[in-house]
Amino acid sequence: MPSSNADGRYDAVAQAFHWLIVALVAIQFVLAKAAMSLPLGLHKLILFARHKSFGMTILMLAVLRLAWRLRHPPPPLPHGMTAAERMLAHATHTAFYVLLIAMPLTGWMMSSAKNYSVSWFGLFTWPDLIRPDEAAFKLLRETHDLSSNLLLAIVVLHVLAALKHQFWNKNDALLRMLPLTRSKRRS
């Protein structure tokens, strides 16, 4: 397996985790917003069941991704970034990992608090995390909702930063995370 540090790029596994999770997070927002707009009924329940299954998949992938990262440290940030940019990049990455774990956990706990089961694509059911509790449900729902707004804001910041570094600073920051590309510049 090629090392992520060998040529200043993320390795294939890190790239696969990154883009798979990006796609699943996008699906999560589409499913949640579509489900929320529907009246109570079978269609709404089906969309939420999918939302929960994909959300639990994100939780598993985020844990695996962190485990992979521990053994395969990412390449250093590109040269030429200011101290503030470096700090912001590290803070953004950390916030992503926290949210990719916290969001599924709050969703899972919210479902337990409402006494709704959480299945994984109908294959098995996850255990309840907490006892039914209406006050806890409300708090967790608010936390889940706020976290989703925070995640969205960080994604916008992250994408703008990636595009700025690629096209303004021309340091190939975006190419480091793209498969089937080569970085001309070394980080």
Ligand code: HEM
């Ligand atoms: C990274 C994973 C996840 C993301 C990005 C995500 C995102 C969202 C978003 C954007 C909403 C709509 C919020 C709103 O407009 O008020 C939502 C609602 C919801 N999510 Fe998630 N979610 C994730 C994981 C989960 C998981 C794993 C579960 C349950 C096991 C879950 C259960 C719910 C429920 C029940 C709602 C509806 C809350 C309500 O009635 O207001 N979510 N989620």
Ligand code: HEM
């Ligand atoms: C849900 C959306 C996204 C999430 C959760 C996310 C998450 C992350 C995380 C956690 C890292 C750090 C990887 C590590 O060092 O372990 C990262 C790096 C990166 N992401 Fe994203 N990302 C998202 C969307 C995007 C998009 C849409 C782009 C493309 C414009 C992008 C481009 C990059 C690039 C270029 C890097 C490497 C940055 C560097 O070298 O410091 N990401 N992303």
